[in-house]
Amino acid sequence: MTTDITSMTWDTTRLYPGPAAAELDADFATGRTRAEAFRTQYQGKIAGLDDDALLEALSAYETLEEFLVKPQLYAYLLFAADSGDDTVKRLSQRAAEFGNRMSRELLFFDLELIHLPDDRYAALTSDTRFAGYRHYLASLRKFRPHTLAEREESLLKQKNLTGVEAFNRLFDELSASFTFRFQVDGEERDYTGEELLGLLHHPSPDVRERAFGVFLERHAEHGIVYAAVFNNVALDHGQDMELRSYRYPMEPTNLGNELSAEVVERLMSVSEANYPLAQEYFRLKARLLGLPQLKNTDIYAPVGETGRTYSFDEAKELVLAAYGDFSTEFRDIAATFFRERHIDVLPRPGKGGGAFCMGMTPHLSPYVLLNFTGNLRDVATLAHELGHGIHFVLAQQQTMVNYHAPLPLAETASVFGEMLLTRYLLARENDPSVKIALLCAKIEDIIATTFRQNVLTRFEERLHRERATGLLTAGRIGDIWWEENGKLYGDAVTMIEPYRWGWSYISHFIHARFYCYSYTFAELLVLSLYRNYLVQGESFIPCYRTILASGGSLSPADTVRPAGVDLTAPDFWQSGYDVLRELIEELKRLV
Structure with missing residues (x-):
């Protein structure tokens, strides 16, 4: 049975009916009104709020942020799928200008939290009622020495539209x-x-x-x-x-990543x-x-495997089976992306290059973009992006400010998914020449x-x-x-x-300035985690699931510590390369 072409493109109508939808116009207008009302209610007052009122403000801020980001994410998805469509181009620019304006409207909130008096900040972070915001407040606080006055911050954001963001576009x-x-x-x-x-x-x-x-x-x-x-x-x-x-x-990247x-x-x-x-x-x-x-x-x-190509149906079944061998829950989450048409599969003119998984919000399902051409690397890319998708779905138990994992951990589930696929394929293959091909592909991926x-x-x-x-x-x-x-x-x-x-x-x-070292970090971390999985078996899965479900609620070091990982250990990074050496030695034996 061959997948029909419609199922190879994603369905974004769950977000909005189309780029000219009245619902989209309404959300842009409502978003501006709600942001202005939030600013009127809270600007200049954060430090003076009592604890109950501050908790209410934080919750309202998260709700508002989730509402405001929805039309922006929708526009991003449409633009990634077809940057040549004039209607989509206009929507993309409109969303960028809307997002810029909303970020300036709400800028005061983060700034006032950053500059809370030391004694008040210390009291909040030790109060169990604020436990869900502890990491968020700490993440803001560390930028205190590098933050400008609101007027200056707002002007910088405004000029970005015609500056660096225009060059990005x-x-x-x-x-x-x-x-x-x-x-x-x-x-x-x-x-x-x-x-x-x-x-x-x-x-x-x-x-x-x-x-x-x-x-x-x-x-x-x-x-x-x-x-x-x-x-x-x-x-x-x-x-x-x-x-x-x-x-x-x-x-700035290291500070945001909470890494020295x-x-x-x-x-x-x-x-x-x-x-x-x-x-x-x-x-x-x-x-x-x-x-x-x-x-x-x-x-x-x-x-x-000279000349071997895979249909998308074959890739889908292989990836789902690999995840299923690890966890039926992970397989079921991955299967949802196909069932709900949250994957855009094939390359075409105007479509963005590469691949990504767009994590949306705690209440909106993520989407995956591929440029699938049928080689083994593309099958691994599917496993990779669905790993991201599983990560985003599990993290939906978090609230908006804790939803996205810190960058050093953002690639953890994706790289782990590729490892699961490789071992699934190797375990079911008896032909030495095919095993050589699979090992080469995995080694090249790690490199x-x-x-x-x-x-x-x-x-x-x-x-x-x-x-x-x-x-x-x-x-x-x-x-x-x-x-x-x-x-x-x-x-x-x-x-x-x-x-x-x-x-x-x-x-x-x-x-994404200096994002690339996050891949190195994640790969070496995953090699360590995967080794733990091979030793511990199924007892490893709940711990790994907890790592993914924590989203951005903890620092990278605190997130992985329950798995016995110490990021500061002198030999930690070398241990990952030792696993690579073992794979190369395994390949040598086969050759």
């Missing part, structure tokens, strides 16, 4: 507009960017290299725009650092010390492919999620530091990119020349 629209004329197996047609990147899994070295080259060269043709966007984003961040007295580019600079630097330096482990694998893969040396277009080349993300973070860090001294040309940005990737590849991998533009299409650099 330009990046998205330009990247989504590309189509690529390309020939494979004698057939020439137009490809989306995601379809071209999918050809990095093609069995032919020539096809892989040509596809990636065509993709990167199109970005190079628009190098003036991409260089301007990256320069603007870095300059804006630098000015924000200066205004808020931050000492180094990653400090020392912990993050240890994570990254341990990763760099293990780059030779990746290079050992790259040399082994070259042998498997019968090549003297890999090019960076060969890293994801199929091994053993991409740890070492590659470390490279991306080091590149981003250098980009921001160098931009502080002056404008960066596209050539200079390419040089930084080339140097940081070269540290990972060493003499084991040759980079193709167009890869100097490999930085230009990575949206994390534009939308």
Whole structure:
């Protein structure tokens, strides 16, 4: 039975009937009225409220935030699915302006909480009635030294619409507009960017290299725009650092992640010390492919299962079965995404690249966007994004301010889901050549999620530091990119020349400053958690479920402590790479 095309697109009518719906207009209008009323009721009065009144204000704020974000999330989903539609473009811009205005309207609330007198703050955080807001208040409080007056904060938010946010939007629209004329197996047609990147899994070295080259060269043709966007984003961040007295580019991210600079630097330096482990694998893969040396277009080349593709139905059943082997509850949650059509599956012109799971609110179900082309990596991506979805659903027991997990834990369930899929496939496979293919895919995934993300973070860090001294040309940005990737590849991998533009299409650099090290953090954490699962069996599941259900109600360290994980332990990060070494040794035995 084949999935029909309608079920391959998501159904957003549970949110609103359409982009021109009267309900949408009504919510925009009602949202403005309710935000203005909240401001009138509470502005300038937070410090003077008694405990009962403050609890009431916090609850009202959460309810209002959840109401205001719904039309914005809806507009984001429509834009991600089709950025070329004029009606959707207008709605997306309207939602962005609405969100900006509402954040300025309610800015006072966080600021007044941040500046509560020390004795009042201490009393609140020790009061059991405020237990559900303890972490939220602490999360705000740590930004106290870097917060400006309300008027200044409001002006900065307002100008972002025509500043850095406008450049972000330009990046998205330009990247989504590309189509690529390309020939494979004698057939020439137009490809989306995601379809071209999918050809990095093609069995032919020539096809892989040509596809990636065509993709990167199109970005190079628009190098003036991409260089301007990256320069603007870095300059804006630098000015924000200066205004808020931050000492180094990653400090705001580390502060938000509740991780010290020392912990993050240890994570990254341990990763760099293990780059030779990746290079050992790259040399082994070259042998498997019968090549003297890999090019960076060969890293994801199929091994053993040459030419194997999966229908979306096959991918769905494999992923659901893998989750079902772990927990029937997890399988049932994942199945809901298919049943309720909360997944948009196929690539198409105008659709955003990559994949994501959009966590909505405690009362709205999450949505998943894919660009499924049928290779094994795409099956793993489905498991990954549904892991996010399970995480968001379990966290719906939290209230709005505690719903979203802190960034270092945001990738935990997704990466764990990929591990479940790999072990499910390996356990049911007897053909050594297929096992080799599966192990290669998993090892490459770990390398991409740890070492590659470390490279991306080091590149981003250098980009921001160098931009502080002056404008960066596209050539200079390419040089930084080339140097940081070269540290990972060493003499084991040759980079193709167009890869100097490999930085230009990575949206994390534009939308989420220094997000990439969260992938490294999550992968190494998951390897530790998965090892615990193998030892403890089913008794591990309730503890893991509690980690996911906690959402953002605790710090990362406090969230994982019940699982016996100490993020400050000197050898913690190395233990994750030791698991990778074990997988490479397992692969060697099979080879």
